[in-house]
Amino acid sequence: MNKIYLDNNATTAVKKEVLDAMLPYFCEQFGNPSSVHWAGRMVSGAIEKAREQVADLMNCSPAEVIFLSCGSEGDNHAIKGTAEALKHKGNHIITTAVEHPAVLETCAALEKDGFEVTYLKVDKDGMLDLQDLESAITDKTILISVMWANNEMGNIYPIKEIGEIAKKHKVRFHTDAVQAAGKIPLDVRDANVDIAVISGHKIGAPKGVAAMYLKRGTKIGRFMHGGHQERNRRAGTHNVPGIVGLGVACELARTHLEENYSYVRKLRDKLEQGILSSIPEVKLNGHPNPDMRLPNTLNVSFNYIEGESLLLFFDMKGIAASSGSACTSGSLEPSHVMGAMGVEIVLAHSSTRFSLGADNTEEEIDFVLQELPPIVQRLREMSPLYNRTDPAPLTCDECRMVTITVPH
Ligand SMILES: Cc1ncc(COP(=O)(O)O)c(C=O)c1O
Incomplete structure (x- = not known):
């Protein structure tokens, strides 16, 4: 029986080029990139190369890329980290009713902690009314979180227009770009995005690796406490093979x-x-x-x-x-x-x-x-x-x- 896989929004196969690039980092080049000795130095360059490849896909600077374990971690970090960093300014978050549970459940958890969340409605075609978005903004709004594209019906949201509204009102803008990455162009600078999240396993890299674009100067609470990896922005020993794979998957996604x-x-x-x-x-x-x-x-x-x-x-x-x-x-x-x-x-x-x-x-x-x-x-x-x-x-x-x- 032929096997026909039509579930690529759930996950994708690891691409051959990605796997080949990852393999040396399991046995021969196994060092911890935080180590100062030869074994650490052998792999730290590979992480920086992957950072550049991810940055090129999203059109940002490599210094604005943070490696994570999955898209859900990125969405949690973006929202909870913003809530923690900006709670002195306000307690209101705007999102949509069609976000992935990684966003919706995080917002629901924050509601229990006293944050107020507006869940924007969509029309029968699943689209947002940007006037609704703009009128939902108050002087307590600290974050707008709208996905770049929806995982279930595939709608692409007007991220650039939303970015302009967010910028006009000086509100931080996070977008879950997990499904958009590799399928449509992502330009976080042009779209005025402050935080964007992508996930490896949706674009031909393995499960268990992801990346966040965090615009230079964006203050965010720590999500994981521990070591000082990722310039103190994300604790935890790097998943070196996964990160190398994510870099190659991003490069393939961009060039093809x-x-x-x-x-x-x-x-x-x-x-x-x-x-x-x-x-x-x-x-x-x-x-x-x-x-x-x-x-x-x-x-x-x-x-x-x-x-x-x-x-x-x-x-x-x-x-x-x-x-x-x-x-x-x-x-x-x-x-x-x-x-x-x-x-x-x-x-x-x-x-x-x-x-x-x-x-x-x-x-x-x-x-x-x-x-x-x-x-x-x-x-x-x-x-x-x-x-x-x-x-x-x-x-x-x-x-x-x-x-x-x-x-x-
Ligand atoms: C839109 C969207 N956001 C976030 C996620 C979560 O990503 P991950 O599986 O890497 O945690 C998914 C996964 O299905 C998704 O489709």
């Missing part, structure tokens, strides 16, 4: 950005048009204009079907996609992003995300387009929500699926 954009965009558009034209009662989730979404992301709801059952049927054909984000799957609650867009509960439950990568081929998309309509039809016939007359008897496998996925 345009070609990858048009390649995955062509495949995604084909998948999108194929699904919308061949299957009735499908709802596109996210901005209807494909230019306004990440080039690799498609989120659709198949009316009457539980997204999880669709994924199980897909899995039997070797196709990996996702319903909701990987972090929330496992819970049967519909995604908060669908809820924020006002997607009806039944449709929210059936939302399915396809996130492509540069390794996908047109043949794979053709295969999905061939397999999907009969699977959807079969599941609709099993669904008590679907109007049917004379359903065919179910196979054993299908019976098991139905038991697992009784709609609620």
Whole structure:
């Protein structure tokens, strides 16, 4: 059975060039970069090279890059660290209802500590009203946190315009750029961003490494206490192989950005048009204009079907996609992003995300387009929500699926 991976927003395979660059840093060049002896010196140069590669992807100075363990750490650090550093100025934070849990849960934790958080609403297409954003700013606002692009439906947010509003009102601006990195250009200087976070495993580097852009002069509370690594901005011995890998992944992402954009965009558009034209009662989730979404992301709801059952049927054909984000799957609650867009509960439950990568081929998309309509039809016939007359008897496998996925 062919294996077709369409879940690149959940994680990506480590690229061959990335792995090759990392390998020497496990055994031969194993030193701790904080050590002054030869073994430490052997690796500290590699970290500085990676810092330059990350800086080039985001268009900042290498001195503004801090290495971390994951995107969630970066979002936590950006928000909690700002709250700690600026609490004397105010206690109000503005974010959106469609952020990743790494932002939403951090804001919720701060609310328990007396901070006030405005969660901006989005419209039915998942977009923000920038007037709402500007009118939410008060003299107590210390942070605006808006993601560069959404992980579930792929919407790209107007980061430059938000940066201008933040600058005009002298409010710090953090953006979670975890999904945008490697898929669309990131220019943190041009967009007036103060803090941006990217994560290695979304761009062909390994899991467990990430980076934060912290604009020169931005004061931030410490997130981890301990050693004085990263110029005292992040304690903990460096993950040298991971950092080297992240650097190479950033360089590859930057040098192949345009070609990858048009390649995955062509495949995604084909998948999108194929699904919308061949299957009735499908709802596109996210901005209807494909230019306004990440080039690799498609989120659709198949009316009457539980997204999880669709994924199980897909899995039997070797196709990996996702319903909701990987972090929330496992819970049967519909995604908060669908809820924020006002997607009806039944449709929210059936939302399915396809996130492509540069390794996908047109043949794979053709295969999905061939397999999907009969699977959807079969599941609709099993669904008590679907109007049917004379359903065919179910196979054993299908019976098991139905038991697992009784709609609620
Ligand atoms: C938008 C967004 N932010 C943050 C994260 C968390 O990144 P990490 O998995 O590196 O902690 C993710 C991961 O899915 C994400 O999609």
